[in-house]
Amino acid sequence: MRHAVTAAWVVFLFSIPLWMTDLYILHILISAGIFTIAAISLNLLLGYTGQLSLGHVAFFGIGAYTSALVSLGFDLELTDSYTFVFAPWPVWIAFIAGIAAAGLFGWLIGKIAFKVRGAYFVIVTISFAEVVRLISLNWVDLTEGPMALNNIPPFGVAIPGLWEQTFYQKLPNYYLILVVAIVCYIVVRRLVRSRAGRAMIGLRENEALASSVGVDVTRYLVLATVISAAMAGAAGGLYTHYIRIVDPDIFLFIYTVTMVIMVVTGGKGTTAGPVVGGLLFGILPEVLREFASPEVQWVIYGVFMIAVVFFLPQGIVPAVTSWWKARFAAPEGGLGTPEGAR
């Protein structure tokens, strides 16, 4: 039964471009999909290890910039006589490089996270994102600064010499992002239902106890940060080759806040939560666009976030799940706990 529902859901997602002819709506869905991937990645940190990382957009941006730079190529005048020239690489390799770079920075932040927790960790992560933003803004030789990196090549597939298709259109980008999102969803789902994921949940729930039974706190914090950062980097790479421009504003704190709102609203510490939150807040701005100016929209989001924390602290998914269970009985196995309850 559950498999049937999952399959129906996946088929539905795959069928959308077949009957949805309005490209603009497809564009909205693609953007929402990219942010959903970012939200899924943030959820691993925020929801499962309990680390409120408010610099998550840094990983997204690092993925985007790395992928863009590797696919565009760049040169750096290191000394007057020597210029380092980096030739462009194929987009797929650039995408992987972006994921790796984001993962690497995740490793660094994970190491710091072990030293400082709570309010300190939050501020360190904010600072990290801000430093990265200022570097992207000022290292004009590499990043073009506020002028942004333009004309970033889109993804494409090719059989050498025979056939090639570059993803200028919405359709292939939609499928690409859908596939990546599904992969990320499965990664998080498998992880959190495994020994490794339980170690992360354990250190969220009670770090002292977890370490006393042999959970290596540093290792799992770093692991979670690396995987989370790498997924955020993947989202950044998808973004960069779809929008085909990346500028320092990508590091704005407001995007982290968007991801946090998605996760918290959907239900942190649940696998479906960030998907629900991501789609909701990916699509809502476009629906509201007609009725409310952006500042009014943001006022609504801010108030909404407060309301969720006050009245629905676990988020939509756990609330709906428990309502469903109460109504239709049949408790399920697995990590059948009100996840996120704290």
Next chain:
Amino acid sequence: MTDTALSVEGLTVHFGGLVAVSDVDFVVREGEIASLIGPNGAGKTTAFNVITGFLQASAGSVRYRGASLDGLRPNDVADLGVVRTFQKTSLFSGLSVIDNMLIGLHRRGRGRVWEILLALPRIKAEERDLRMQAAAILEQVGLSHRGGELASDLPYGEQRLLEVAIALAARPSLLLLDEPASGMNPSETQDFMNRVSAIRDQGTTIFLVEHDMRVVMGISDRVIVLNQGIILAEGTPEEIRRHPEVIRAYLGGAAADA
């Protein structure tokens, strides 16, 4: 039975200018139930914290089965087979009892991250195995019927049992219990003592910090008395009961009652 399992030598802990534990030596032997007692602030929990890597000693050394525990982190200590419980009830309280157990079984799993992500068959087999082990330990402490419930929903006595079960899941060869019976009613306490003895009989050495003298005197093979950071006395419950300094400093009427 007389092999030394845990040995503590010259242990000293300062907090700022305060001396919590001062030049303390003691051993715990393989297969015994040893108790560490003393009035509040005597340094019992501090000693536990040092042994299990939660606190850095100012001086002195701790060895377990020949390996030094100095400077190890709690999870490294657990890897050597030394596992503890905490003075204040300490559970993964937002999770179900069975999930509490599965986290406790962390050390028994072997699955690596890439294997997990690929969902290899051996990971699935391991999961099934871990769940069976969890059920077995719950059975052992008498919590089988609670598996699906939220840990925080359990009555107090069962929460304390669950703590022990979680520690047992980490497969300790030395189990450190920090005031496990505090807050239990007499029948819960009696039941608890039986279970601790049973655990020892299955080959786990037990080192206990406890205030309840019925527990200490009832199950200990040996008792170590700590007072104001130094060892006051050491011996069998019978010897401790009669030790004049212990009676004066600490036990008073309680010893006579027991």
Next chain:
Amino acid sequence: MSNLKRVALFVAGIALAAAAPIAGSAETIKIGVTQPLTGAVAASGNYVAQGAKIAESFLNASGGLLGKKVQLIIEDNKSNPKEAVATAEKLIVRDKVPALMGAWSSTYTLAVMPKLMEYGVPMVVETSSSGKITTSGNPWIFRISPTSAMEAQSFGTKVGQFNIKKANFLVVNNDWGLGASNQFQKMLKSKGIAVGVVETMDAKATDMSAQLAKIKAAGGDTVFVTTGVEQITLVLKQMKEQRVTQRVITTGGSSSPDQLIAQAGAAAEGSFHLLFFAPWFPGSAPNPEVATAFVNEWNKRGHNFAGLTEGFRGHDGIMTIAAAIKAAGKAEPKAIQKALWGVKVDGVNGDIAFIKQGPKGKESAQNIPNVYVVTIKSGKVALP
């Protein structure tokens, strides 16, 4: 998994709701405008939009285009390149506009450019100054604003009367500021004038004291400033505070001298400003009747007078597109693109016509606009 099903329903619902109101009327000719109406550079973007609306009503008052009413669809790009892309996407795909005007900053324009290629829609660029825009081989670009190089060149013919020995630069660290600083340095050096320090500032920075201390220490008689009017106000005030006595020349055409007089007061005295329209003297513009009509309508609508130096661009941009639609005889992107190459428009700035720039075969179009210099003398704008 049941919760996911709910999401599916929700998504489908949204999709249906969004798909409903598409059918537009064929009674109007739509022109898309993307401008920063909110965010960091909102002030200028709003002026341009106001100017564009004046052009719209002028056109409709004289009978519209091809017998149809002209309808501007103005979208807010929120001072953000990503949003600029989103607005272009929306205007082209949803609203099906045959031509665009935008997107103010070079950064936003550069961001939009791949979309023009993708969908084949021409865009008139009204403000952006980066050289890259017309040299990257995008045949859908028609720029009416000057590049920094053109501005520098034009100023070069007048630089003699300023008798500059050594000049410093204080510019905003984006394409606009850095581009201007490069081109003006090049021009100055070619005239044998020394360049001191080149300092940059973030667009949102408010305290320029450190940069000014450096500029003061570097010596020199002139400092070229390129940034928005808010930041120029701060620079002028803080120069006074730190007793930096070098002469200020602002470039880029966004200095709005009236606002400077109002907000910087005496600190603005004696500064010079390069502009692309001098609304104080509409009579001396190349097309006096067009300029006067525009200024009158602007004042009649109660818009901020200080905004005229920006707002005229919106007018000229829309008028350029309108002329092309008229010449093409139909409102289709490809036809408009072709017709734009031949237009001759009497704009507020001057006569608008396009020359070719960029790689052969896919040239972009560039207009050669006029550049004016004004100064602030005893609290009034004057010709130097």
Next chain:
Amino acid sequence: MPEFLQHLLNALILGGTYALLGIGLTLIFGIMRVVNFTHGELYTFGAYMVFFFVMVLGVNFFASILLAMALGVALGALIEFVLLRPLRGADIDTTMLVMIGAWIAMQNLEQFTWTGIAKSIDHPFPLDPLVIGEVSVSWVRVFVFAFAVLLIAVTYLLIHWTRLGKAMRATFQDRETAALMGVNVKGIHTLTFAFGSCLAAAAGALLGPVFVVAPTIGDLAALKAFAIVILGGLGSIPGATLGGFVLGLAEELGAGYVSSGYRDAMGFLLIILVLVFKPTGLFAAKERIG
């Protein structure tokens, strides 16, 4: 040399207002364990209130600053009462989420009310600067500095010499014990938040006339306040004071001798360095990490 002296003077003046910002934030964290993300918005609020009183209503400049501070107190008390009081006992992450929501809502309300166009405020000080030898500084900045130092001094006196201060310190040390000893912890929390907000509004009210007022000025102010309190150690008032001046110096020298583009990055780089090498800040208050 004169350039260096000028940088030092600028840093000193800047540091005064930074310290003011930092003290307000650190006080709130120390006593309430709340990371106050609305701090920057109270700064913005103070600046806009001065704009409103001076430029719209034509109220006297100095009276406007005092009015802005009073309104800062009121707004702070309101936030505490509506958002934080019901959440007492919730974990720090929960309150952080609520404060982030409040921050977003407040900033955009400001944007909605005043539009995104920057406003400037007239002040009664002469435009010609105060000249001391080779260096100079505007009179309005001298005033801002003096007022900031005065407020810092008042804060110290309040904390160390009044009954209220004693109760605040007791709450800071140990909330439960303070409550047992008869301290009205609820009241202390409201007062603390209102007072911290007042300092933020004061910083905004003072700097508004020096720079310009825009809806987003609070973001950078808040981030800098975070940097300052981390530098000084969360909850430490002397630390925040010194942190303010250290940040002012780092920024000014960084901009002067490294690159003006990285001016605003200095604070964050300092934070990361401090936390890597001395995680509790330069002046660790009674605060364990974790």
